Amino acid sequence: MKNYFKILPILFLSLFIISCDDDNDDDGVCCAGSSIVDLASQTESLSTLVSALQVTGLDATLSSPGAFTVLAPSNDAFDAFLTSINATSLEDIPVDVLTNVLLNHVIIGEVQSNSLTNGYASTQAISGASGTNMSIYINTDNGVTFNGVSSVTSADVVASNGIVHIVDAVIGLPSVVTFALADPNFSSLVQALTAYDYPQSFVGLLSIPAGSAPSPFTVFAPVNSAFESLLEELGVNSLYDIDEQTLGAVLSYHVVVSVNQMSNTLSDGMVITTSLAQANPSIADLTFNVGDNGEGILTDNNGRTSNIIAVDVQADNGIIHAIDTVVLP
Template sequence: MKKLFKWAFVAFLAITVVACSNDDDNNPTNPDSSDFTITNILQSNSDYTSLVAALNRAGLTGALDGVEERTLFAPTNAAFEQFLNDNGFPSLEEVPVDVLTETLLNHVVNGSAFSTDLTTGYLNSLASFGDTGFNLSLFVDLSSGIRVNGVSSVVVANADVEASNGVIHQVDAVIGIPTVVTQATANPDFSVLVEALVAGSTNGVDYVALLSGTEGSPFTVFAPTNDAFAGLLEALGLDSLDQIPVDLLQTVLNYHVIAASNVRAGDLSEGAEVTTFQGEDILITLDGGPGIIDATGIKANIIATDVQSSNGIVHAIDKVILPQEAIDVVNPTIAGLAMMNADLSILVDALGRAGLVDTLNDRNAEFTVFAPTNTAFLAFLDSLGLDSLDDVPVDVLTQVLLNHVLTGTALSTDLSTGYVSSLATFGGEDNLSMYISTADGVRINGVSSVAAADQTAANGVVHVVDAVIGLPTVVTFATADPTFETLVAALTREDQPDFAGILSTPNGTEPAPFTVFAPTNDAFGDLLAELGLGGLGDLDTATLTATLNYHVIGGANVREEDLSSGDVGTLGGNITINAAAATITDPNGRVINIVVTNVQAANGVVHVINRVILPPL
């Protein structure tokens, strides 16, 4: 009797579900629907008879009837009818079982993802790439409703049908097995890439057909985003893809494809060289995140990986990569190279604000540019307590940027330890100095190191650096140049005034500007021997203070060409200059040679001397 009652209750409940389904336009959204599995709900809804039949034929009913939670994008009968018509199948029975199985699995995602859980981006379906076990990707776009792979939309009224083992979203089209073209067309961030593929499909080449098919597959496609293409067009001074010659466009597109290989992110290795469909190699780098080094030497960052399709895989990149064949035609300027590098976008903005883009676009001049990355600029702004470039006065920003530029082309092999002149100026006339050290890589002014060298351009070369090279003070050069280590130790000795702070005073504020006669380490060594002292610490406080003051002229930027013979007042007292002989005589009659001149800072000038100037002894 109990058994009979149980079966009667189940039968009644099933009838009730069907009745409620029919009453609610075939959408079982009543509170009891969550007591049923996904399979139960589908079987009870007349709008899913084709889907149920397909699941039965593929042997997948059990996959949606267990305890594992699933999200099902469920095509309606009308969706299946359209799918059969589009693919030339008279009925479901004519669809090969393996194709039907993978198509159905491409509608299923592990876990319960309600519409409020979905975000624009990629999900993995239960369909797989061949027999690899790599799940195919689904692109969910929430920009207008919920759209999957650009072909199927969730019917809003029939979304979020909760089951005991997951959730059902009714969709208006079958989500076919994706190709790499599907992944490109589904994601609006690749819309310009799609335009490029269409524009390049001529002269016997059909990229859409090629990348939708199996011949030559699997393909690995490095897909530039819309922003990447915008950067390329800006760098080339073009308004649209139509202005790029078709043969050049094809060369560039071919460089983004690896044929006969499904290279996943886990397969990438540092320093690997991979031959592209175009014929030239690209270099894989993992330093600072996965990326590609092309013939420009500029890294393209891989910003989304493993978008898997049935005939290959897509990785999104933030830069259009260029082979040497294309560079020989394009021959970008320094400004152009910067515009093509997403890591230099803040530099490009800064150049625009300072009106320097045209300068670095000039093909009739040659420059060497030390180019700070976005991270470097953000750190620079943070150090100043500023929120954006807009907070930096334009005149200051202009000088800071010019302080990263040298005239002429200086490859890394041309650089040597010593001083060069940047295009920044003191008082609008005298170029600021830059101290380059090649002792360990290439380091500038002791604050910025070259991270990626020798990116050649039509009008020079770019070296990417890891920090903004701020406008130097006289202290900057003292600390950057190891020749002055003992001088720095003397200036910063605990018993001394805050010489470093004083000598960092900005130009225009007393006692700046300064003229500093800077003794070398050897000069200090000779002084200690002359005085019979064992070390700098043996020099008494007052004598050291007076000695250091004798090396500084306050309120004047006295360059070599401005030196005149006679007595000159320093912060300590008078010294005697012999301009013709380039010597200094101190109060003790000791003669000091000026051995290097005009190391120009933003708040003064430094001249290097070979002996320490002493106060009266």
């Protein structure tokens, strides 16, 4: 599918990429001095990061011309990460896994802190669900936080081949739940997912890692205003006024299992079988169409429509597309 969607501005990051070209070779900042790896090696609090780069061979990559932006976890951040995964040292982590985790801290181009806004960028980590680069959510409401788990403690450390921002936590490989929790535009969705003790926990289901059934997942995620409109449509005051069975069915109608449905694989008239429709053949599938202005539109079982307003938030175990209306089975 080719550029069918209007992108929701508040969800996406506008990056100002600075390159080392002939125009700034003599400015004393971009292209002179130590590489990212050199700077890290000269910083005592980044010694574990340097060891990790050496173990994975990424020290050579981040010593090359670049340009790169590196979110550099401190030694304390690595200690906490190792504890969280019941590891005692970097050697306990398979090299391929450690490599991908480190790449989740690397963005191509130089991203200065003053160019960051709330939204998504792409890291160099590869999704197990798609084989493409993963997304990272950046929140600048109170400092700078990545994926809701890691905050910048020292910004804009300039190297000859990029920029380093030192962070206080390792940014693990994200699930679709990671982005739902991190992105405030999905706070009502999180409330719905956790409103009841569902027979099948939605958070547990959508946290199943890549490579384990029934992942990967495609989630058509209603933004907060979509839930506000739903409450008004149903004449209720809160999500808790919707009974557990009904709300659970509605949520299942937004999830597709065993598929990482990227936007470029959607086509006009395509039928999308949701988790709910798969379990209940009497429930109609969603239908995807392209609107007159090139926008993506979902039509539900009741003939109601929902615009797809942001696409391809790529997690390790699936993908999210944001929609402006809750679809109903």
